[in-house]
Amino acid sequence: MIWRSVAELRQAVAAWHRDGLRVALVPTMGALHEGHLALVRRGFALADRVIASVFVNPTQFGPTEDFSAYPRREAEDSAMLAEVGAHGLYMPTADEMYPAGFSTTITVGGVSEGLCGAARPGHFAGVATVVAKLLLQARPDVALFGQKDYQQLQVIRRMVRDLDLGVQIEGVPTVREADGLAMSSRNAYLTPSERAIAPGLYRTLTAMAGRLSAGAAADEQEAWGREQLQSSGFSAVDYLELRDADSLQRLDRLDRPGRLLVAARLGRARLIDNVAVVTK
Amino acid sequence: MIWRSVAELRQAVAAWHRDGLRVALVPTMGALHEGHLALVRRGFALADRVIASVFVNPTQFGPTEDFSAYPRREAEDSAMLAEVGAHGLYMPTADEMYPAGFSTTITVGGVSEGLCGAARPGHFAGVATVVAKLLLQARPDVALFGQKDYQQLQVIRRMVRDLDLGVQIEGVPTVREADGLAMSSRNAYLTPSERAIAPGLYRTLTAMAGRLSAGAAADEQEAWGREQLQSSGFSAVDYLELRDADSLQRLDRLDRPGRLLVAARLGRARLIDNVAVVTK
Secondary structure (H helix, E strand, C coil): CEECCHHHHHHHHHHHHHCCCCEEEEEECCCCCHHHHHHHHHHHHHCCEEEEEECCCHHHCCCCCCCCCCCCCHHHHHHHHHHHCCCEEECCCHHHHCCCCCCEEEEECHHHCCCHHHHCCCHHHHHHHHHHHHHHHHCCCEEEEECCCHHHHHHHHHHHHHCCCCCEEEEECCCECCCCCECCHHHHHCCHHHHHHCCHHHHHHHHHHHHHHCCCCHHHHHHHHHHHHHHHCCCEEEEEEEEECCCCCECCCCCCCEEEEEEEEECCEEEEEEEEECCC | CEECCHHHHHHHHHHHHHCCCCEEEEEECCCCCHHHHHHHHHHHHHCCEEEEEECCCHHHCCCCCCCCCCCCCHHHHHHHHHHHCCCEEECCCHHHHCCCCCCEEEEECHHHCCCHHHHCCCHHHHHHHHHHHHHHHHCCCEEEEEHHHHHHHHHHHHHHHHCCCCCEEEEECCCECCCCCECCHHHHHCCHHHHHHCCHHHHHHHHHHHHHHCCCCHHHHHHHHHHHHHHHCCCEEEEEEEEECCCCCECCCCCCCEEEEEEEEECCEEEEEEEEECCC
């Protein structure tokens, strides 16, 4: 079932709710891969009906970013979702999401600062606003997001709490290729030689995480990691930082559950990844 | 029935919804007067159950404004609402509304610019955020707001449309004293001699509206109105402007439905008012 309008979407979800069914939403920007399907599968464990949305949201791309180039594969996305057993797909038009005169923005302070928030001004306001809209349009009981976009996940958690959206937010572990590369629609931008370099991102994170867990200083490890990435072929490291796993505040050393987050450039791709850093 | 927590409020509204009843919410900052009661009475015409909220929202007051002085009369408010037949009163604590770590803000462009938006930076972001929270906490079918705060009403309409909040917003005509002064909790700040001057605000608006309807130029009428107010004893006129009734864009002359809006200082009160300006 494909819905193009808020009205159709709401009607379907309201009918399920009247029948006492629990509904899960998996918001995506399409170009689906195993990471997205893992969200749908996890949705089946948490709800009776699982729907996905596909919307390449213009407001979360900066003026020099890859909005036009971002892969769009509507027919394949739809087929993959049907195959995995999703109960519906919401594919709104840009006009349905942002009608004439649209002028409201949701900003989340704190967790959106630094990291991708510094590298991509306005990005998280775009994300927060479109996710709030999708949650209010669909009114699911639970919504699922990948931990691969960890800062985004924390921004959404904070917003949902702050605005009393009353939806359970479920973060799902990152799905990786056999060599450790986090699955991402943007991996399609990589040439074969860049693809061979890319797994170094995750290898560097896991090496650092082990030493940070053992008590190493963050600045020393971050310098080591940057050097590793640049010498292996990444052209720039936007950030590589140890942060508090919940508040995303900077940690000098692991004294509570942490998250190590990275963004680095490889050819025309900007890859992000992150791992948990656990206290011993 | 008085609820202090979101959980109690939601439980009550959900029970009514399960019974197929329509629920109206009247958000207020307390210090209730006939204007608020008119909102509740109008709610009875639109819904089966009408509840009010009383919360003096700190985030919509500027640092030099009257947050501390703003009148608080919880017992009287509660009695007035019971008397008029309201079915419930939500009086959250500041901690319930803004728990530790709160960091989300909703801003609405366009309609929030100029007028009170210029005179009170951050005011409408505070209003939009708290109203979104109240609507998401209570999940009413309809919410009622006074036309006396006309710009606020337009900001809320825009936000509700933009974020797909799915609530009907009802604007209710301003209730006035016998001499025309718009009812307001802030009228309590007026001394007897200021109170005698205050009705000049509405008289000036209605005189201007007649001439603007007949085709007079806005800037000429606005200059006349400012002069009237200042010579009658108002100490300053923050704004006095003809605007488009929906978008609140500036009008030079009435060529579509307009709204004439004013804010002026009298003693320690800042009074606002507005009237429709109808095309002939």
